Amino acid sequence: MIKAWIEAMRLRTLPVSIAGVVCASGYALLDGSFKFLPALLCFVFAVLAQISSNFANEYYDFKAGLDRVGRDGPRRGVTEGDITPQAMKRATFIVLALACVVGCSLIYWSSPWLIAVGVAIAVGVLAYSTGPYPLSHHGLGEVAVIFFFGLIPVNFTYNIMSSHWSAEVFLGSLAMGLMIANVLIVNNYRDLEDDRAVGKHTLAVMFGRKAMATLYLLNGIVAVALLSPLWLNIDRLMLIPQAVYLAIHIVLFFNLRRRSGSALNPLLGMTAFNILLYAVLFTLISAI
Numbered sequence: 001m002i003k004a005w006i007e008a009m010r011l012r013t014l015p016v017s018i019a020g021v022v023c024a025s026g027y028a029l030l031d032g033s034f035k036f037l038p039a040l041l042c043f044v045f046a047v048l049a050q051i052s053s054n055f056a057n058e059y060y061d062f063k064a065g066l067d068r069v070g071r072d073g074p075r076r077g078v079t080e081g082d083i084t085p086q087a088m089k090r091a092t093f094i095v096l097a098l099a100c101v102v103g104c105s106l107i108y109w110s111s112p113w114l115i116a117v118g119v120a121i122a123v124g125v126l127a128y129s130t131g132p133y134p135l136s137h138h139g140l141g142e143v144a145v146i147f148f149f150g151l152i153p154v155n156f157t158y159n160i161m162s163s164h165w166s167a168e169v170f171l172g173s174l175a176m177g178l179m180i181a182n183v184l185i186v187n188n189y190r191d192l193e194d195d196r197a198v199g200k201h202t203l204a205v206m207f208g209r210k211a212m213a214t215l216y217l218l219n220g221i222v223a224v225a226l227l228s229p230l231w232l233n234i235d236r237l238m239l240i241p242q243a244v245y246l247a248i249h250i251v252l253f254f255n256l257r258r259r260s261g262s263a264l265n266p267l268l269g270m271t272a273f274n275i276l277l278y279a280v281l282f283t284l285i286s287a288i
Helices: 002-009 015-030 036-063 085-109 114-127 141-162 167-190 192-197 203-207 209-226 228-234 236-258 261-286
Strands: none
Touching (some): 002 036, 036 141, 085 114, 114 141, 141 167, 167 209, 167 261, 192 203
8 A cells, every 4th residue: 555655656756846946956055045944845845746746647537537557657556446536635635735834834935925826836736637627638738847847946946045036047947847848758758549548638649759759859958058057157067967967868868769668667767867966966066
């Protein structure tokens, strides 16, 4: 039972929620505004929000009949009968409630308007998989990822610590969003046949694997281009995390083209790890 719940958390993809907060901390370190406690709370909030989103995705995809037993992707506990639908639904809202509590504590360093951002995130957690127009079912999953895993966490984590906004941070948040969208691209690239069979209209279903592999490559290249102000205006050492990310990204791209089915599962984790590696290297250099 415990193993089924751990699988439902989708640990391979959790680095993407961590990466945005780590990246924002790097920008705060650069201008001397880093604060440990709000950064830690943003970290906890991001992880809880992603876990609740993963739980919601599993529950609502099961309710909609979009999952099948023995799928190529990670084992779905509800579909396989390891977790009851009622238990998964309860867990979704319990974890989401915990995320909201943590999020409300951040008002101390910001202002009450932050509640509106929290509400938008909570709605996004559910709207990704359910509602009148589930984003992940209509080719909008990647857009949602850029917004909720890139723009929001990087900009707002930075703002909570520094009390201001930055054009360079915005570019970094967009770059982070494009990198993280690649995790979803690998996921949907793998599940193309299953999603097509149940009428789930992901970008992969709409445009095919060749187009998605090309998008995967371009996302990484454009992300690195958006980060150029870091080494042009701040420090040439910032080339290091970007070069490391891009080198690994290109290797992963060629592996993506060669793999299919369950063989893509490790690649999904490696894509997420590469993003976190970039964020950690960037933050370490920012601290020097």
